[in-house]
Amino acid sequence: MAKRGRPTADERAARDDRVLDVAAALFLQDGFAAVTLDRVAADAEVTKRTLYTSFGDKHALLRAVVRRQHTYAAAPPTDLEATATAVCRALLADDAVALHRLVIAEATRSPDLAAEFHEAGPLAAQDALVRAGAAPDTVAELFTLLLGELHRRRLLGIAPAPTEADVRERAVRALALLGRG
Template sequence: MAMPTTKTPSPKKPTAKTLREGSTPKRTAILAAARELFLADGFDRTSVDAVAARAEVSKRTVYDYFGDKQTLLQAVVDGVGQSLISTIRRILDDTLTDPTEAADLEDVLVAFSMRIATDMLGSSEYVTLQRLVRAQSHHVPDGGENSMADAPEEALAERFAAFAEAGLLDVPDALLAADQFIALTFNVALNRFGSANAAEDARVRPLIVEGVRTFLRAYQAK
């Protein structure tokens, strides 16, 4: 996701070598260079020498900061994932403010969903995350997940719990409700069209609207 279907790598097991935090500008330059090269040339064909040259740092600096190429890949994926989480939280703050009337729920949930479908699922960051995870997942230790995997659902669950306290929703399990909301909206579009980018595909909005209505039939307080 990623939000609906994207999972990011689990942290690599610690090694005996202690990595340096180093200077922020150098770390940023290394990550930017690695991201560009992993996307353009793939993991296998990208060398640490090439990353160092593009970042204008020494090869030793790359190893001191990241340890090895797998850990560098993981750091790139995690950085993109955290950027997407920030986007999701901004959309939540912009759209899922506390409605005062039950009649407003459909409008705010559709507005939230459409923003996710355009600002997040339609973003270059999301495409980048998908490409990195799908193309490079066999190079990531354990092919696992990290803490961002459930972060969107947890953030949405917090809003649903607040709506329940206000008497607008009946959600005994807010996290389950968030999972089901995503399944009824974005995942339907992803499964049917292979994309949920509402900015490019007019078929996405009707699916989202119907998904929101189905969700409210199950969870809106009576």
């Protein structure tokens, strides 16, 4: 028999994670425009009302998927090297690269979606770097160095995901190039 009543905080968190997993998979499989909230709700086994209550509209759901990749952005700031490494790890990962491709593909049809992705992704990463000690006037350059040519190659599908050692080395090198290492 199904439990009745309001879910606990843990149950809501598990449900929201399931919804974000389903939404991310559907967005990547079918493209943003083809995915409906009805389909996300059905596949995640929740009501459409739950989606609107927990996330909002489809754009808000994609923002939540993107934000989830940036868990370091919501965490208390650590040292700059650790945050730079976390940014590299998150944004060079397969799922982040795939979502970036999706947004690029949709950008001309939905410039608002691209702007929302930029705010929830790259700008959130840069804000986390500043909170960890990066200079605000060079944080964009640091962000670019952290991703660089490897990110472009990942977007094109011609480079594998970096190892943990590669990620840390990128962060250390980027900080050193800006005189922060």
